[in-house]
Amino acid sequence: MKTLHFANVYVKAWGSAGGKLESEGPIKELLDRAFHDAYCGTSSFERAERELIRSAVDSALRKAKLEPNDLDVIIAGDLMNQLSASHYFARDLHRPFIGMYAACATSSLILAQAAILVEKMHQQRVLAFTSSHTATAERQYRFPNEYGIQKKATTTSTASGAGAAIITAEPAQVRITHACIGEIVDWHFCDANDMGRAMVPAAYKTIKQVFADTGTDFSDYDGIYTGDLSALGFSFLCDLFIQDGYDLHNHLNDCGLMLYDRDKQDVFCGGSGCGCSMLYTFTKLMDDLTNGKANKIMVVATGALLSPVAVQQKESIPCIAHAVIYERAGEA
Structure with missing residues (x-):
C-alpha cells in the first residue's frame, strides 16, 4: 500500500x-x-x-x-x-x-x-x-x-x-497528513528477548516507503520517531540509513529510548509495548507541535508479531511498522 x-x-x-x-x-x-x-x-x-x-x-x-x-x-x-x-x-x-x-x-x-x-x-x-x-x-x-x-x-x-x-474533520492545532500501512517483514530473527533488532527491517522499509511516496527525507521532519527498537535496534536502524547515504540530521529517535531516563531508570534496553509510542506521542510530541517546537513529525510504531507458541516451535519473528505523519496546523 x-x-x-x-x-x-x-x-x-x-x-x-x-x-x-x-x-x-x-x-x-x-x-x-x-x-x-x-x-x-x-x-x-x-x-x-x-x-x-x-x-x-x-x-x-x-x-x-x-x-x-x-x-x-x-x-x-x-x-x-x-x-x-x-x-x-x-x-x-x-x-x-x-x-x-x-x-x-x-x-x-x-x-x-x-x-x-x-x-x-x-x-x-x-x-x-x-x-x-x-x-x-x-x-x-x-x-x-x-x-x-x-x-x-x-x-x-x-x-x-x-x-x-x-x-x-474539525480544524485543530494538529493535523494528520499522511499514513503508511506497512508490510510484514521477516529477516529471520528468532530471539524473543531481542525484539528490538527483529523489528528494525520493518521500520526501515516503512520509512523508505514514505520517503519514496512523498519525496521527503530526514531533513523535511523535525523528528522521525520509531516505536520501541531498543538501544541495539535503534543503532542498527541508524546504520542501515547511513549505509544508504542518508544524512540523519539528528532527526531520528525512538520513543522507547525517550520515554525513560535510562541513566537512572532500570528499563534494560529501553521501553516497548503499544502503550510506549502512544504515550510518548500524546505527551511530548503533541506538546512540541502545539507549542511550536516542531512543525512536522513522523511516528513509526513497530511491532513484533510473535506468539509464545510460535517461539517455542522455533519460528522466526515476523514484524511490521506503520507510520503516521503529524503536522502543526496553527491555532484552532
Missing part, C-alpha cells in the same frame, strides 16, 4: 495515563494522570490496564468537551489475548467498536484507520486508544515479573501506560 494523504484530518484532543516508571521519567509533567502502584488502585494487573485506558480516554473526552455518545466509532487495541483490555473497557461506552492488533505497532495502525474513517468514510468523531502494562505483557509473552526470572540485557521493558486521541 502506498502512503495515504489526508486533506482534512485533525487531532481534536488527547489524553494520557502512565504508571510508576513513566510518571518518574522525562514525560512526568505532561501526563494527564499518573499512577504510582502497579495495580492503579484496582485488584489485578488486567484491571489496572483498563484503569489506565479509562483515565486517558476520560482526559481526551473532557478536553474535547464530548460525551461517549458523541463518538461515531471507537478503534482500539492492546497486547492482551483477544484485546481484552480494550474490549472490557469499551463494553461500557455503547458505541460502534473496531478492535485492531499489530503488537507494539497498534498505536499507529489505529490512528491511521481513524484518519481513513474521518476522511474517506465521513465519520465525524473517532476515538482511538491503546495501552500496555508491564505485568500483563510479561506474563503473557514471557514469565510473570513475580517469578524473578533473570532477563537478558537485550530485553526491553514494557511500558505501563495508555493514550487516547479524538480524530475529527
